[in-house]
Amino acid sequence: MTAITEGYVREAPRAARIDWSPYLVGAGIGLLSWIAFAVFGDPLGVTTAYSRIASLFAVPVVGPEAVAQNSYWKSMPLKWDYGVWFLVGIPLGAFLSAMISGTWRLELVPDVWKERFGPSVTKRFVAAFLGGVVIMYGARLAGGCTSGHGISGGLQLAVSSWLFLAVMFATGLAVSALMFRTR
C-alpha cells in the first residue's frame, strides 16, 4: 500500500497535485474580503503590518533612539494589532495547505530562475534580497501591495489602487521582458 502511494506521488507532476481552480481560489479570497470588511473592518493587507514589525529589526541597526524618534514609525508604531496577527496566520495557512497537498519542498533556486540564470544559490539569494528591498520600499511609497492595493483597493474601485495595478503590471511586464530576453 505504502509502495503504491509512494509510486503514485513520485509519478504525479508536482503542480498537478494542487488541483483547485484559480477562479475558485479568487472567489474564496473575495469572500474572505467580505468577512474582513463586515466583521473586522480591516481589509486584507500585508505591508503596513510588515513595516510595524520591521521597526523591531531596525533597533539594532539604527539604534533605539532613532527608531523612537522616526516620524514614520511614530505614526506606525509596533503593536500587536489585527494586521500583525493576520501576517502570523499567512504562513500557518500556507504550511497547512502544503502539508495536506504534499507540495512542501525545500527550494533554493526556482526553476524559472535556474533556466535563465543558472543554479547558483548565491546569485539567486542576492537577487531575492535586493528584490525584497525594492518591493517593500515601493509598497510603502505606494501605500500598499498586491493585497492591500491590488485586491482590497481594487475591489473598492479606489483610484489609487487601480493606478497601482496598472503601473505595477506595466513595469513588471517590461522588467520581465528585459530579464528573460533570449539572446
Added chain:
Amino acid sequence: MTTMMTILGPVLMGAAFGFLLQRGKVTSCNVIENQFRLRDFTVLKVMGTAIVVGGIGVLLLVDTGNTKYYVKDANMLAVALGAALFGVGMVVYGYCPGTALGAIATGSVHALVGALGMVAGAILYALSFDWLKAHVLNVWTLGKVRLPDVTNIPDIAWFAALAIGAGLFFWWVESTEARQKRG
C-alpha cells in the same frame, strides 16, 4: 474586544488567506514569474475573480450599512513611483509580500532571504520618510477617491464592465490554453 476577536480572528483570517494563496499556486515563484512572461495567467485569474466577487459583495455590504470603504490616499506621484518599484521588485524577487510569507512556510528559502530584504526596504523607507513627505507624497494628491466619484459612472456599471471584461478575457485565456494543450 475579546481575545477571540483580537488574536484568533485575524490569525484565522490570515491562515485562510495563506491557505488559499498556496492552493491557488501563487506562492510559487515560477507561477508569478510566468505571469509577467505571459506564459501562465494564474495570478490574473485569482486577482480578477477576487476583485469582482469581493467588490460586488463589499458594495452590497456598504449599501446595506454593514461596513464602510477603507480607501487609500491617491497621492498619485507616490503611488505611481511606488508601483513602478513594486513591479521591478516583484519580478526580481519572484514574489509579492503576501505570497512570499506563504512561500517561506512551503519551503522556499530564497523567499526567506527576500523577506529579510523587505525588512531592509521598510527600514530604508522609514529613514527617508521625512524627505518623501516633503517632496513626493504631497504631489498631485486627490485624497481618498473612488473611480465612481471621479467619473460619475455608478458602482454597478463599473462592476458590470469589470465582470464582463474579466469573463471575456478569461474565456479567451482558457480557450487559448486548451488549444495549446491539444497542439
